[in-house]
Amino acid sequence: MDNLNLNKHISGQFNMELKHIRTQVMDMGRIVEQQLTDSIMAMHNQDSKLANHVINNDEKVNMMEVEIDEACVRIIAKRQPTASDLRLIIAIIKTISELERIGDVAEKISRTALEDFDQQHLVMLVRLxxxxxxxxxxxxxxxxxxxYMELKKAIKIYREDKKIDEEYENIIRQLMSYMMEKPGCIPSVLTALLCARAIERIGDRCQNICEIIFYFIKGKDFRHLGGDRLYELLLRNK
Structure with a gap:
């Protein structure tokens, strides 16, 4: 975030506080990304040790959200930021909330590794x-x-969620067919369905972060627009 075109401040302490918070957000993001990576691996390999590591580490993510949120509130109270600085702080508060929820999803996925899947049913997890x-x-x-608050990159990522939705729908159809063919596997299928839904929601969370980026860059709330209208508004007068 060092390349952001933020206001220059008389107070060097203000700049240091903003930089520190931005660093904390990226640290939190890296931890959540690793949590998610580990949870997928734990699910696929039915690795209970790795799953428990993800579950136990979720508290660290929660505490980071609280710490960053409190730091943002202190800056607003002490510095009374305006314009892009205030938008950045609001963007950070919203983003860490999304990251914390993604961390919760990683924990939920990890718990799938603790379920009692028969060897013949593990094929369902491969699809996930x-x-x-x-x-x-x-x-x-x-x-x-x-x-780096990159508009074009955020727009491209926003569109990726459509591919995730399509992949998710294909998995749902496959799991439903599997359940009808083998009624005895219904409990395992239901677990896989819940896990697939949890993973799909991560794409929605990433879209939300894209909308936060749009808000910071454009100074407008683009939530709930979607589709071509959203892309037209974003690219206009960029």
């Missing part, structure tokens, strides 16, 4: 691995876009 890796990449990319 590709979806999981796709969302990990989307999270990685959106964190990069947030670091």
């Amino acid at each position: 691995e590709s979806l999981g890796h796709h969302t990990v990449q989307m999270l990685h990319d959106v964190l990069d876009a947030f670091a």
Whole structure:
């Protein structure tokens, strides 16, 4: 975020506080990304040790959200920032909330590794691995876009969610067919369905972070627009 065109401040302490908070956000993002990566691996390999590591580490993510949020509130109270500085702080508060929720999803995915899957049912988890890796990449990319507030990159990432949705729908159809063919596997299928839904929601969270980037750059709230209208508004007078 060092390349952002932020206001120059008389107070060097203000600049240091902003820089420190931006660094904390990226640190939190890296931890959440690793949490998500580990949870997908734990699910696929039915690795209970790695799953428990992710579950236990979720508290660290929660505490980082609280710490960053409190630091942002202190800056608003003490410095009374305006214009792009205030938008940045609001963007940070919203982003860490999304990251914390992604961390919760990683914990939920990890708990799948603690379920009692028969060997014949593990094929269902293989179908979720590709979806999981796709969302990990989307999270990685959106964190990069947030670091430098890159509009074009954020727009490209925003569109990636459509591919995740399509992949998710294909998995749902496959799992439903599997359940009808083998009624005895219904409990395992239901677990896989819940896990697939949790992974799909990560794409939505990444879209939300894209909208936060749009807000910071454009100074407007683009939530709930979507589609071609959103892209037209974003690219106009960029």
